Amino acid sequence: MSQNTLTITDNRTGKTYELPIKNGTIRAMDLRQIKVDAEDFGMMTYDPAFTNTASCISKITYIDGDRGILMYRGYPIEELAEKSSYLETSYLVLHGELPTRAQLDEWTWNITHHTFIHESIRKFLDGFHYDAHPMGILISTVAALSTFYKDAKNIFDPESRRKQTFRLIGKMPTLSAFAYRHSLGMPLAYPDNDLSYAGNFLNMLFRTTEAKYKPNPVLEHALDVLFILHADHEQNCSANAMRSVGSSHVDPYSAIAAATAALYGPLHGGANEEVLLMLREIGSVKNVPDYIKRVKAKEKLLMGFGHRVYKNYDPRAKIIKKIAYDVFEVMGKNPLIDIALECERIALSDDYFISHKLYPNVDFYSGLIYEAMGFPASMFTALFAIGRTSGWIAQWQELLLDPEQKIARPRQVYLGYDKRSYIPIDHR
Numbered sequence: 001m002s003q004n005t006l007t008i009t010d011n012r013t014g015k016t017y018e019l020p021i022k023n024g025t026i027r028a029m030d031l032r033q034i035k036v037d038a039e040d041f042g043m044m045t046y047d048p049a050f051t052n053t054a055s056c057i058s059k060i061t062y063i064d065g066d067r068g069i070l071m072y073r074g075y076p077i078e079e080l081a082e083k084s085s086y087l088e089t090s091y092l093v094l095h096g097e098l099p100t101r102a103q104l105d106e107w108t109w110n111i112t113h114h115t116f117i118h119e120s121i122r123k124f125l126d127g128f129h130y131d132a133h134p135m136g137i138l139i140s141t142v143a144a145l146s147t148f149y150k151d152a153k154n155i156f157d158p159e160s161r162r163k164q165t166f167r168l169i170g171k172m173p174t175l176s177a178f179a180y181r182h183s184l185g186m187p188l189a190y191p192d193n194d195l196s197y198a199g200n201f202l203n204m205l206f207r208t209t210e211a212k213y214k215p216n217p218v219l220e221h222a223l224d225v226l227f228i229l230h231a232d233h234e235q236n237c238s239a240n241a242m243r244s245v246g247s248s249h250v251d252p253y254s255a256i257a258a259a260t261a262a263l264y265g266p267l268h269g270g271a272n273e274e275v276l277l278m279l280r281e282i283g284s285v286k287n288v289p290d291y292i293k294r295v296k297a298k299e300k301l302l303m304g305f306g307h308r309v310y311k312n313y314d315p316r317a318k319i320i321k322k323i324a325y326d327v328f329e330v331m332g333k334n335p336l337i338d339i340a341l342e343c344e345r346i347a348l349s350d351d352y353f354i355s356h357k358l359y360p361n362v363d364f365y366s367g368l369i370y371e372a373m374g375f376p377a378s379m380f381t382a383l384f385a386i387g388r389t390s391g392w393i394a395q396w397q398e399l400l401l402d403p404e405q406k407i408a409r410p411r412q413v414y415l416g417y418d419k420r421s422y423i424p425i426d427h428r
């Protein structure tokens with residue numbers, strides 16, 4: 001008997017099956033042969049929320065949740081955060097290798113020259129209420145882009161995918177910044193091709209009367225690092241949405257709108273906004289123990305803590321905590337940091353958090369930096385979406401090029417009624 005197999009005995013029938021093991025997995029479809037009789041549909045696995053199901057083979061991002069390791073294409077996140085730039089990292093995530101200087105120059109030129117959006121999108125923006133959430137605007141406007149780029153439907157044409165990639169990475173900051181300016185009722189600030197990716201984003205957000213906006217280099221660098229940290233995170237909720245929707249072969253703008261919507265939720269990318277609201281609700285360091293008590297009583301979640309995969313300190317949170325102080329030096333300390341540090345201090349020494357393996361995640365400190373930089377809480381998740389766009393496209397492209405992938409279509413265990421007859425309304 002081969003060692004790379006799993007032997008299953010079905011005690012209902014006494015039959016034994018030998019299933020091959022590859023890459024530490026068995027194929028769910030191999031279970032289908034396990035039947036009680038010929039009429040039986042065959043065995044399935046039941047895995048709500050995919051807690052133990054690999055839905056794809058991927059070569060993009062590696063996470064070791066127990067040891068707190070994150071790598072893009074084999075490069076540790078700490079090294080990329082220290083030495084790379086967001087555009088270089090996005091090239092790496094999408095192409096699998098770091099670019100040469102010439103490749104990086106061409107990549108940067110192409111993204112920089114796809115930052116403008118069609119003027120009709122501006123008119124579309126005008127239809128939103130003044131207090132519309134920027135994520136609602138972002139989801140809608142990125143979906144609307146699909147109506148401007150009909151060539152995006154040619155998803156199996158590498159040239160079309162390349163073009164949409166430039167457009168998406170180029171335009172997500174523009175759409176997000178325009179959403180923000182719209183919420184303030186301020187005139188829109190157009191992209192400036194002389195600035196870096198992060199610098200231009202700051203320009204579109206914050207430029208007022210100056211003829212040429214000069215981003216603060218510390219803030220520009222901090223934002224660039226934040227984009228790097230958010231570039232990809234393997235099969236999270238939004239990447240799964242991107243792949244699931246993309247598996248229907250819809251255009252990438254529609255799939256990114258779905259991924260952006262998934263990110264918006266408070267359990268995913270929306271958590272950074274929730275952390276800030278939570279810290280404001282706690283209000284002062286002295287109120288932290290009481291709040292932690294309520295968390296332990298399951299009345300509240302400690303937002304920014306816990307992760308499906310990390311059962312150790314999220315390596316991104318460590319980097320963010322460090323750059324928070326660089327930003328505070330320029331912009332002044334965010335007073336909420338003391339409350340955050342006290343939450344972390346108590347949580348990391350408390351049995352509830354230790355036994356549940358709950359550590360700060362990427363969202364715990366990012367909101368504090370964003371707020372210190374002058375972003376309103378409602379913009380935090382849009383910042384996450386900008387960084388994550390390259391990862392979403394990489395996941396989508398990997399899906400399209402994987403011959404084993406098909407339209408995503410899970411099974412269910414049906415426990416509803418058996419067949420019954422319709423009852424006319426007067427007899428119910």
Ligand code: CMC
Binds near residue numbers: 309356
């Ligand atoms: N505060 C208090 N208790 C928690 C928390 C938390 N933040 N997170 C998990 N738990 C408890 C939970 O109550 C459960 O306890 P018990 O076993 O006693 O019933 C246990 O830990 C396992 O939790 P779970 O909800 O089954 O774990 P999950 O893997 O399904 O959820 C999570 C992961 C991230 C959704 C969850 O930890 C959470 O809701 N955290 C707060 C929201 C947050 O910070 N989200 C950002 C995630 S990182 C960035 C991103 O993905 O966008």
